[in-house]
Amino acid sequence: MASLGRSALLPQCSACTRRITQLSWAEARQPFQQQVRCKTKAARQAERDVVAVLLNDTPRYGAAGTYITLNPAIMRNKWFPQRLADYVPWQKVKQLKKDNVTIGRDPEFGVQRALQEDEVEDSELVQQRKPYVRPVEIDFISPERSMELLTTFIPPTIEFSRQRIEQDEVESKPRYGASNAADILTAAAMASKPKVSKNAIYGSVSTADVVSTIKAALSHNDEAARVVVSENDVRFVQKGADSDPTKIKELGTFKVEIKVPGAEEPLIRTVRVRARKAEEQ
Incomplete structure (x- = not known):
């Protein structure tokens, strides 16, 4: 029977004591690890985007000279070869952030005029596409x-x-036992009854x-x-x-x-x- 002053959970052999001691020292040597949340997809995308400057007025992006962020692949394959935008060096980007210069596209740039033109074109198309209803032609006879x-x-x-x-046949048989009053009433009823042709x-x-x-x-x-x-x-x-x-x-x-x-x-x-x-x- 185990001693009352000694815990039954303590290791009973030297091998177990050595293993537990090594694990305790290893945990003590590890620094405190703080839990870090994962970055969102938008944040990761923002870190990968490159800063570019527009060379021409571009609807839905901005006027020439506007600083925007673009996907590196799209900038490399489309915007830079077509001379729509140019790369901004990292030193310039650092200075822009220091000066609080806005870096981003303007979705409303050049949209109002385009929408007005589209509305005019749509209205013209609706007027042109109205179905032709042929009037009903009725050839009247004189x-x-x-x-x-x-x-x-x-x-x-x-x-x-x-x-x-x-037609209802009038009973011609005599009515035995009928009183004179009954005969009078019967005659009056027959007289008031409308005659049917x-x-x-x-x-x-x-x-x-x-x-x-x-x-x-x-x-x-x-x-x-x-x-x-x-x-x-x-x-x-x-x-x-x-x-x-x-x-x-x-x-x-x-x-x-x-x-x-x-x-x-x-x-x-x-x-x-x-x-x-x-x-x-």
């Missing part, structure tokens, strides 16, 4: 020719089929239906398909003050007027509304 085409392609009779409204139909035949039929008939010819017909150009000719010139609500045969704007005389055609058969429903 009213006289339109009426001739309507007369040729519209048949004399335009047919439509609609479902007839079935026996030829009444569900819905109607309107001028829009006639226009659709006319357009379908004109579509078979290229010239006739250019004829413009609207609902205002079609009118039913019906008898009676209550007649609606825009629609028909019963079976029968009716006259319709078709007149395009500018025509002198309307075209008269017959519209026949027949009862729809059971197989057509």
